[in-house]
Amino acid sequence: MTTPIYDFIQKYASSGTLRCHMPGHKGIAPEGGTKELYSGDITEISGADSLFEADDIIAESERNMASLYGTAATVYSAGGSTLCIQAMLTIMKQEKRRIIAVRNVHRSFLNTAALLDLDVEWILPRYTGGILSGEIEISAVEEKLRSCEEPACLYVTSPDYTGRLADIKGLSAVCRRYGARLIVDNAHGAHLGFFEESLHPIALGADMCCDSAHKMLPALTGAAMLHTSRQEYASLLKPAMSLFASTSPSYPVMVSLDLCNKYIAGEIRRDIAENLVHLSRFRESFSGRLEFADSEPFHITVRASESGYDGAELAELLRKNGVECEYADSELIVLLSSPFFRPEDYARLSEALEKSLASAGRYEKNIRSFSMKLPEKAMRIREAVFSTTEDIDVENSEGRICGAVRVPCPPAVPIAASGEIIDRNCINIFKSYGISTVNVVK
Ligand SMILES: Cc1ncc(COP(=O)(O)O)c(C=O)c1O
Structure with missing residues (x-):
């Protein structure tokens, strides 16, 4: 090539x-x-x-x-x-x-x-x-x-x-x-x-x-x-x-x-095939202790709360043990591998995860449940984004029109989209993601 x-x-x-x-x-x-x-x-x-x-x-x-x-x-x-x-x-x-x-x-x-x-x-x-x-x-x-x-x-x-x-x-x-x-x-x-x-x-x-x-x-x-x-x-x-x-x-x-x-x-197919073996062994070695999400293999997504752990706490422990996650919230941790991961990286990750699990708190297993329904739309996305806006406390945002979507990146996925009216349901979801401020149209 x-x-x-x-x-x-x-x-x-x-x-x-x-x-x-x-x-x-x-x-x-x-x-x-x-x-x-x-x-x-x-x-x-x-x-x-x-x-x-x-x-x-x-x-x-x-x-x-x-x-x-x-x-x-x-x-x-x-x-x-x-x-x-x-x-x-x-x-x-x-x-x-x-x-x-x-x-x-x-x-x-x-x-x-x-x-x-x-x-x-x-x-x-x-x-x-x-x-x-x-x-x-x-x-x-x-x-x-x-x-x-x-x-x-x-x-x-x-x-x-x-x-x-x-x-x-x-x-x-x-x-x-x-x-x-x-x-x-x-x-x-x-x-x-x-x-x-x-x-x-x-x-x-x-x-x-x-x-x-x-x-x-x-x-x-x-x-x-x-x-x-x-x-x-x-x-x-x-x-x-x-x-x-x-x-x-x-x-x-x-x-x-x-x-x-x-x-x-050149090498990608060989690297992917070899990594798939390590990825499967890695998941197996934690089976019965951790629940993994249904994902393509290189995203190792741990369902932390469903496994009885707090994802954010586990991510902090992993950091102390030399591993930085792609994403963590209380419910999920995403550990990202790639075809460039080497066998020794899986060994390091396993060791760090073992250590982190040994010192992590145990909690009742639970799955975050929320019912997402589409908020009512008050204006077009563009109109909301190009309006004069202000940041307010999430708690006071019921009935206000969402301005810029300022969800943290990652995950950067909308709860209320620009132009939609923030309702009580949105507020509960914002709060469950630790989001305390939202941008609204003035
Ligand atoms: C699902 C998804 N789409 C698009 C993007 C934007 O990609 P880029 O950072 O390459 O512009 C991201 C970035 O994290 C993403 O997670």
């Missing part, structure tokens, strides 16, 4: 050329800076191509990625999945599609809805992991699509923050029946294409999806890709992305995507 962006930058960095161009560091690391990072950080000089008008090394690298994922087209993002989500929804808006979204969306979806003035119709999942996770019922999707008079688009998050996978095959079949597009936030699933049988959304029938390479592959933060299975969308991806993106995308981030191609073409 070729690595054209990496090769170009290596050659340029060692050429000794005087850099009479941006960036201002001129390829020299300031004291304390990493030498290779600065020498490889360039701008769109001759031969370096240009992300949003790519026809040379970046285009070649993107074609490499497309062939590895089996897509009609794949384009790079140096602005994370957030930028890809903005682009996917822009294309849906250009097609005048009705946006139907399953509620456990990431904040980047809501921000995009505000920027594009999208009017979102929500489907509630059957919640199983607090507000973060739930089962998407095909029948609920079908009912919504059937009642939709205009062309539609279904937006789902899979894997969700706890690693739970939606039935993408089933959802894509329903979408096809109703002429709807299936858009998947696969930010947590860049590795899913390289299991023995692909679990990647594009392989399972999605029309477009985003992958945060930086979450599950050995890529730098900000590295992501936007895939489509539809040839007619290929030329729309970059113009849609460039509406929101910096005109100076990071070359180190693009190099990290370029090098992912080499890793994917």
Whole structure:
């Protein structure tokens, strides 16, 4: 597999050329800076191509990625999945599609809805992991699509923050029946294409999806890709992305995507197969003591409260024992592995978890139960987000219109979305997540 962006930058960095161009560091690391990072950080000089008008090394690298994922087209993002989500929804808006979204969306979806003035119709999942996770019922999707008079688009998050996978095959079949597009936030699933049988959304029938390479592959933060299975969308991806993106995308981030191609073409399948063995042994060694959520294997999601522990306390103990979690609340802990995890990492994790469990408090086993119902809508998302707002105590927010969704990141999933009227039910859920202040329209 070729690595054209990496090769170009290596050659340029060692050429000794005087850099009479941006960036201002001129390829020299300031004291304390990493030498290779600065020498490889360039701008769109001759031969370096240009992300949003790519026809040379970046285009070649993107074609490499497309062939590895089996897509009609794949384009790079140096602005994370957030930028890809903005682009996917822009294309849906250009097609005048009705946006139907399953509620456990990431904040980047809501921000995009505000920027594009999208009017979102929500489907509630059957919640199983607090507000973060739930089962998407095909029948609920079908009912919504059937009642939709205009062309539609279904937006789902899979894997969700706890690693739970939606039935993408089933959802894509329903979408096809109703002429709807299936858009998947696969930010947590860049590795899913390289299991023995692909679990990647594009392989399972999605029309477009985003992958945060930086979450599950050995890529730098900000590295992501936007895939489509539809040839007619290929030329729309970059113009849609460039509406929101910096005109100076990071070359180190693009190099990290370029090098992912080499890793994917080379070792990833072996690494995934080996990790799956360790992951399964790891879960088995705690069976009977810890409940694990139904997730794709690399998200080790411990149902702490259901196992008789407090998740936040357990995360603090893990920290003291040298392990930092991806996410923890009283109910859940998400420990994120990746194909880059090594056998000794599982041994360290096991040891730290054993130690933490030995000193953790024991509590009555319980499952957080709440009934989520959609709050009443008072205004469009955009109108609420661009209104004058104020932060108030959650306790005083009943009846007020939600302004910006400021749920902490992670999980960054809405309890009340912008423009909705905060009700007593929302207040109880806010409080159960330790959220004490909300932003409301003045
Ligand atoms: C489910 C989900 N979607 C989208 C995003 C945004 O991804 P990025 O940080 O790559 O922009 C995140 C970030 O955590 C996420 O968890």
